[in-house]
Amino acid sequence: MEGVDHLAHERNRSQFDVNDMKIVWAGSREAFEVSDRMSRLVANDPAFRKDNRVHLTRKELFKNTLRKAAYAWKKIIELKLSEEEAGRLRFFVDEPAYTDLHWGMFVPFLKGQGTEEQLQKWLPLAYKMQIIGCYAQTELGHGSNVQWLETTATFDPKTDEFWWPGGLGKVSTHAVVFARLITNGRDYGVHGFIVQIRSLDDHSVLPGITIGDIGVKFGNGAYNTMDNGVMHFDHIRIPRNQLLMRFSQVTREGKYVQSDVPRQLVYGTMVYVRKTIVIDASNALSRAVCIATRYSAVRRQFGSQDGVETQVINYKTQQSRLFPLLASAYAFRFVGEWLQWLYTDVTQRLAANDFSTLPEAHACTAGLKSITTAATADGIEECRKLCGGHGYLCSSGLPELFAVYVPACTYEGDNVVLLLQVARFLVKTVSQLVSGKKPVGTTAYMGRLQHLMESTCKVQKAEDWLNPSIVLEAFEVRSARMSVECAKRLSQFTNQEEGFHELSPSLVEAAVAHCQLIIVAKFIEKLQGDIPGNGVKDQLQKLCSIYALFTLHKHLGDFLSTSTITPKQASLADDQLRSLYAQVRPNAVALVDAFNYTDHYLGSILGRYDGNVYPNLYDEAWKDPMNDTAVPDGYHEYIKPLLKQQLRNSRL
Numbered sequence: 001m002e003g004v005d006h007l008a009h010e011r012n013r014s015q016f017d018v019n020d021m022k023i024v025w026a027g028s029r030e031a032f033e034v035s036d037r038m039s040r041l042v043a044n045d046p047a048f049r050k051d052n053r054v055h056l057t058r059k060e061l062f063k064n065t066l067r068k069a070a071y072a073w074k075k076i077i078e079l080k081l082s083e084e085e086a087g088r089l090r091f092f093v094d095e096p097a098y099t100d101l102h103w104g105m106f107v108p109f110l111k112g113q114g115t116e117e118q119l120q121k122w123l124p125l126a127y128k129m130q131i132i133g134c135y136a137q138t139e140l141g142h143g144s145n146v147q148w149l150e151t152t153a154t155f156d157p158k159t160d161e162f163w164w165p166g167g168l169g170k171v172s173t174h175a176v177v178f179a180r181l182i183t184n185g186r187d188y189g190v191h192g193f194i195v196q197i198r199s200l201d202d203h204s205v206l207p208g209i210t211i212g213d214i215g216v217k218f219g220n221g222a223y224n225t226m227d228n229g230v231m232h233f234d235h236i237r238i239p240r241n242q243l244l245m246r247f248s249q250v251t252r253e254g255k256y257v258q259s260d261v262p263r264q265l266v267y268g269t270m271v272y273v274r275k276t277i278v279i280d281a282s283n284a285l286s287r288a289v290c291i292a293t294r295y296s297a298v299r300r301q302f303g304s305q306d307g308v309e310t311q312v313i314n315y316k317t318q319q320s321r322l323f324p325l326l327a328s329a330y331a332f333r334f335v336g337e338w339l340q341w342l343y344t345d346v347t348q349r350l351a352a353n354d355f356s357t358l359p360e361a362h363a364c365t366a367g368l369k370s371i372t373t374a375a376t377a378d379g380i381e382e383c384r385k386l387c388g389g390h391g392y393l394c395s396s397g398l399p400e401l402f403a404v405y406v407p408a409c410t411y412e413g414d415n416v417v418l419l420l421q422v423a424r425f426l427v428k429t430v431s432q433l434v435s436g437k438k439p440v441g442t443t444a445y446m447g448r449l450q451h452l453m454e455s456t457c458k459v460q461k462a463e464d465w466l467n468p469s470i471v472l473e474a475f476e477v478r479s480a481r482m483s484v485e486c487a488k489r490l491s492q493f494t495n496q497e498e499g500f501h502e503l504s505p506s507l508v509e510a511a512v513a514h515c516q517l518i519i520v521a522k523f524i525e526k527l528q529g530d531i532p533g534n535g536v537k538d539q540l541q542k543l544c545s546i547y548a549l550f551t552l553h554k555h556l557g558d559f560l561s562t563s564t565i566t567p568k569q570a571s572l573a574d575d576q577l578r579s580l581y582a583q584v585r586p587n588a589v590a591l592v593d594a595f596n597y598t599d600h601y602l603g604s605i606l607g608r609y610d611g612n613v614y615p616n617l618y619d620e621a622w623k624d625p626m627n628d629t630a631v632p633d634g635y636h637e638y639i640k641p642l643l644k645q646q647l648r649n650s651r652l
Ligand SMILES: CC/C=C\C/C=C\C/C=C\C/C=C\C/C=C\CCCC(=O)SCCNC(=O)CCNC(=O)[C@H](O)C(C)(C)COP(=O)(O)OP(=O)(O)OC[C@H]1O[C@@H](n2cnc3c(N)ncnc32)[C@H](O)[C@@H]1OP(=O)(O)O
Pocket: 095, 096, 097, 100, 101, 103, 104, 105, 135, 137, 138, 143, 144, 145, 146, 147, 166, 264, 265, 267, 268, 270, 271, 273, 276, 277, 280, 358, 359, 362, 410, 411, 412, 413, 414, 417, 421, 424
């Protein structure tokens, strides 16, 4: 019907080359080509069908996931896919599965923590999927507080329950298990061990171990394709060499030998995964924004002129809710790219025994994981509301996306707990300024503290807010002043831990300010580089300004209370923001097309590429098993007697 024409018109009016933008979004031409090929491969293979997921019971759903994972593996082998291609294929299958943990945590943990000998033994098995691994760290009683894990690994172990590990409940044959290492009567803290948990012959659980699935999780379908598990050990014995010994060893005599490295390296896999989660936030948010943008261009309500109602995307309120999310998706993409660079850099330094950037890598991955996942979870829900009533239907793709995505705010570190880590890092950075230590990397701006404490914002007219150095300085001033204020208030406490506890809500806000500064700074940095493509850079500049000015608008209290800007300058920022929304409007559909998502991956009738929403929405309703019969099951038991009774009563 009408929808087809609407989107074609939208695409024709865009002011940049969408194919060039696709390359920027993907990161490189090569990355684009791999993603494009893998997404089509999945979309065109009926074995990867997912539109029936919501109608399956948990057991059917899980078995279906096992089938898809096995089929995907068969394809990977048959087509001799590279590691990158295989990763993209799994991504586009779009179903949480044990393989996420095997490839995403078990293998990286082995690679990061194993000795050469251990790598030779375990990696080939894991690479060929002759063993399947999971990551068992969280216990029933302890998740955030890793140091206080109760599981012990001694010659005479106690017993304890693990709780949550994905892939553990039904599939994994091996687990990386976190336990406090005790030898010669001394507790050496948390270490990682490889433990075989199921037989490689018949998949039965090994003696002394009890394992099960922890039960149905949030949402219908959604993350229930994953077998998050509970595991109980009762006096399990493992060979000494299953302690991963790259950084610390236990000798045959039971002597503990610690290499000269920070003990926090045992947390390395969490840093790796948190970095991945930031890129994943841009995937999830862009997907929701793509659905909401296309549908907003198709949907019409009110404002009829010449008998045609207004596209809801033309409402300023719709734009002010949608376009900041579009800008955030791009912002998270670029900060994710930068984080990937930071991670590679820190890894190379660690290999050369340079641990100097480890605290920054930890703070950046923890903080950015926290704010990008929180914004994405909220953003997906906002997109659902932007789609009105149809957004609440599973066929919009949004309810399932939300349910799958929200645990990202909790797993791999609760967001608040992680922001408190950033706050500690900031307070430490400020206190070290006194001793003359020069801050580097993302805290380098603190080195200009005197200037930032005294400077005044130069904005006099709305267009001044398009100046990247003015915007950057406003974010630096706000962040520096919030951190300094926290540090000052902390210094009034005699007991620092007590002070930290007392001030933690303000500390979290200071951490958010610092992380938002990083995102703005990295977006601006990206734009300072070479960005080829007709009109591409211009669009990205607009999105960068929208991200920054919307963030400023949302956190106006911080900017005003720290006297970073005046109320007049805040009002000028709002004026500029409105103008930017109007400039992005004709490009909105093309900007989401640049994500290059197939209809299969989007899984949304509202977000269809062709915009042909209504007939498909209507047809989809008839496919629901509820419509198999016109008269429902239960009519004879529960409806008919009711109606008959009313008839009898009315005759009385
Ligand atoms: C379908 C999936 C979709 C998307 C996912 C996309 C991509 C992911 C890819 C693959 C993964 C696959 C699937 C993902 C799905 C789910 C996976 C979920 C897996 C898990 O959840 S595993 C369990 C994770 N658990 C946690 O994260 C626990 C959180 N807690 C902690 O990390 C720590 O304990 C702490 C950070 C809270 C620290 O607590 P503490 O204060 O007690 O710290 P310490 O005393 O131990 O240390 C203090 C000192 O050390 C510094 N520090 C802390 N952590 C680190 C670190 N990681 N690196 C470096 N330094 C660290 C800290 O700053 C202190 O320093 P200081 O100088 O002394 O102040």
